[in-house]
Amino acid sequence: MKRVLVTGAAGGIGSRLRKLLPGIYPQIRWSDLKKPADLEPGAEFIEADLADMAQVEKIVKNIDGVVHLGGYSTNGTWEQIHRANIVGCYNMFETAYRAGVERIVFASSNHAVGFYPRSQTIGINEAVRPDSDYGVSKAFGEALGALYAYKHGMRVTSLRIGNFGDEPIDNRRLSIWLKPEDLVQLIRIGLEHPDIKCEIFYGMSDNAAAWWDNSHARKFGYRPQGRAEDYRASAMAAQAMLSADPVGDFFQGGTYCSDGYDNQRDKIA
Numbered sequence: 001m002k003r004v005l006v007t008g009a010a011g012g013i014g015s016r017l018r019k020l021l022p023g024i025y026p027q028i029r030w031s032d033l034k035k036p037a038d039l040e041p042g043a044e045f046i047e048a049d050l051a052d053m054a055q056v057e058k059i060v061k062n063i064d065g066v067v068h069l070g071g072y073s074t075n076g077t078w079e080q081i082h083r084a085n086i087v088g089c090y091n092m093f094e095t096a097y098r099a100g101v102e103r104i105v106f107a108s109s110n111h112a113v114g115f116y117p118r119s120q121t122i123g124i125n126e127a128v129r130p131d132s133d134y135g136v137s138k139a140f141g142e143a144l145g146a147l148y149a150y151k152h153g154m155r156v157t158s159l160r161i162g163n164f165g166d167e168p169i170d171n172r173r174l175s176i177w178l179k180p181e182d183l184v185q186l187i188r189i190g191l192e193h194p195d196i197k198c199e200i201f202y203g204m205s206d207n208a209a210a211w212w213d214n215s216h217a218r219k220f221g222y223r224p225q226g227r228a229e230d231y232r233a234s235a236m237a238a239q240a241m242l243s244a245d246p247v248g249d250f251f252q253g254g255t256y257c258s259d260g261y262d263n264q265r266d267k268i269a
Contacts (some may be wrong), residue, residue, distance in 0.1 A: 001103070001191045003027045007070030007092070009045065010036040013107070013164050014069050016180050017187075018043070026189065031059045050088025056095045065103040065191045066133065068092050075111075075134040075256060085137035092265030093148050103155040105143050105190035108200070110162050110176055111135035114253020116211070118175070123213040124200040124233045142200065149198035157190030159183075160212075161203035167231045168207075171239040172254050175209045179226030189220050198218070211252050 009012040009030035018040060021028055030036075030045045039045055047049065048055040050070050053133040072084040083248075088104075088185060096104060114131030116122050138160075143239065146154035162176030163169075182205045190196060201217035204210060205226030214222070229236075247258035247268045 001025055001065045003029070003064070003125050004067065004191065005016055005031065005064060006067045007031050007048075007050065007059070008068075008107070009039075010034060011069060011073055013161075013183070016164075016182070017067070017069075017123070020180060020184050021187075021251070025185070026192075029059065029063065047256055050091055051083045051204045053091045053095060055160070056088075056091045056144070057099070060092075060095050060099045060101055063096075063099065063101055064097055066101055066108075067093065067105045067187055067191070068136055069107045070145075071107075072134070074130045078133050081133045081137050085134070086140055089137070089144060091142045093144050093154075097152050097154060101154070103191055103196065104145065104148075105187050106141050106156065106158045106257045108142050108160045109135065109138040110160050110202075110212075111253055111256050112138040112142060112160060114251060114256050116242050117164045117250055118169070118211055118252055121211055121213055124202075124216050125224040131251065131256040132259070133255065135253070146198050157186075157191075157196055157199045157201065159190070161187055161202040162180075162212075164203070168228045168235045169238055170235055170242060174228045174232060174235050175207055175211050177205055177226065177228045177231075178203045179205045179224070182224040182226050185222060185224070186217065189217070189222060193220050210235075 004025045010032040016158045031048045046059045048059045072080050112128050115129035130136040131185045142158045149156040162178050163173045168174045168177035202212040202214040205224040207228040247261045248254045250268050251257040
């Protein structure tokens, strides 16, 4: 990979990657709706609305691989999710295909499978169970990636990102934490590994309390460096300050599951 496009450059993950990816790839093009105020000197940046296919065509021109972080990054109205994460995601895959882009690393989310109970360990072969409109959009992106991989031969990696940050900050995040440097490792596997076809990896570090089986990522050489247990004491101290959430504390998706939950058939004690 010589020429890499990273969308969502102004977001929380994108801002951190702007510090970590330069030097790994010789040419990185950054994109978002608006130019970040703290954009590094000399960095190539192109503003683009993902919902506008003509604008997406401009940012994928002469690119070898895409790290697609762009979109609506939390739960919102269906109109917001649809425009950014459904229409925008389709525009990215379609224009990348037309432009001859070789690989896409798609930022999926744990919320694509949020309605599995915390008592169950899941791998990559269980059916999606979105916990929100946002989760639905990430499941859509994974399905779209599979279409372009199997129909058109694009190499696609979907990363079901847990909680990205410097340390886990509560009990749930002890299970789903992702150290920034470990995300870089997963991105590099997606962009560089010769055997990538259509893969799903969980975006998590070395978490002893993990709910996810990430052995598939390990087959491709993933060796996370972050250890969530190193932060257990501080995470549990912060957890003690939070209110109980019977539904959110039962399911892996947390508050995304409890928000609007009215399932009278499956009552959570």
